[in-house]
Amino acid sequence: MPVSSVGEIQVWHRRARGKQLAIWFGWLCGVALFMFCWNIISEKTTWFFVFDAPRIVGDISSRMFPPRWSYAEKLWLPIWDTMNIATLGTIFSIVMAVPVAFLAARNTTPSAKFVRPVALLIIVSSRSINSLIWALLLVSIVGPGLFAGVIAISLRSIGFVAKLLYEAIEEIDQNQVEAIEATGASRIQVIAFGIVPQIMPAFAGITVFRWDINIRESTVLGLVGAGGIGLQLQASLNVLAWPQVTLILMAILCFVLASELVSARVRKAII
């Protein structure tokens, strides 16, 4: 008990003594573990390279500037490709994710025992594999190019969109659904009238949010040959063309900034 009596007075502590000691011990173990891990990391690090890092940064920076502005005209098409990968990938993922979300949501799934686990498995497997890994796989399956990037982005996004959407479906006001059921509406009418209007704001928000993420993810897909501006980045890095790398990084920065601006505007307008 955190309350003990000293003579007449009732003394209150935040925690009982045993609990307080346990917390101190927990902290002690945590700090010890941290020191232990730090020791291992330190042994495996070549500290010479770390101390040398500032000089290397200075060296590369001096080679990176000024950016090679004339290279810009070769970047418009890759940027356009990158945007297409993100947008098409998002659209395809939505087409596939919406049914999965309805199958996964506890209140709309046709069978909680058989269908729901399958839908959840789809969601988890899609989410657990990074789009770069999807792209690596797909480049060897469908060959290098935009198409592999689009598929990689959409496979990666299914899980994200479906998960957020099924959570939104589970959180709807069941009264509205009940009211539509009570009119004698069929199952699909109940979904169209009772559920869809309720999840529309969430759906729009999720879509724009995912598109925004996909823009960023699609900028690196080119590194593994799946199209977009990453291809140029890879090529420039390979030939140590640092001024081009600078320009590409700047282009990516501006591009992502613009997409975030758009998505923020759209989200504000919808919700």
Next chain:
Amino acid sequence: MLRLDGLVKTYPTGDKALKSVTLEVPRGQVIGLIGPSGAGKSTLIRCINRLIEPSSGSVTLEGVELTTLRPRALRAQRRRMGMIFQEYALVERLSVMENVLSGQLGYVGFWRSYFRKFPQAAIDEAFRLLDRVGLVDMVDKRADELSGGQRQRVGIARALIQNPAILLVDEPTASLDPKTSRQIMRLICELCEERGLAAIINIHDVALAQIFVRRIVGLRAGEIVFDGLPNSMTAATLTEIYGEEDWSATIREADGDDDTDIDDAPRRAAGAAPQHIPEIDRDRLAGLT
């Protein structure tokens, strides 16, 4: 017209929400169903249109046994039972008109309803009903822009456009202020009279029920313990339904010459309830609320 026979609902948790309820609702009669929270009022009306599946017993509407119907036939029967809810249960992000027309979903195919191509007759009826409940100017408003009383009027219009034979009304006034409560109760009862509709109205407010309905059924712990005229209710009946309390200010006291009614009450209830009035078990009541 509507008949419940030995209706039982036991939830998977073991709670016996309804213990063999038998009730006959004649055509055009409006019943006030009163009882403490947890007595099974909501369960009772949801067992009628099978939003909750009854465990056993039978429900017959105009001679059709509802408890054994397959889904398609059940949907067809649900059109004959309009439902009105405590929290209005309008689809908040749809317009008033869409909400009213959703009462027609049982009559219209999916694609027609999806593209909002409802039959002109339904649209005419929707305008008539919105005019009747006093919301004809609100047709294009979104449901979440309306006040509580207005929303409940939309809910009433949605129930009526189903062309029902009976209204199942679940606490229509629990979220409304006293004045709006009276207006809504009056509207429901007037409309039932105009259209010859029967209704079962779950209601907490005993005084309000006494003003508007012709017959009151008292439910306690899943059993009917009172069934009689509003003015035959006494402090003793309220004690039986709700438990011990000072009821003198609650009921519209029957006049002295109504003694016979008071004596009649237990006899009328006899069919459904035990004659002997047991002692109030406080623990049990506490668990129910």
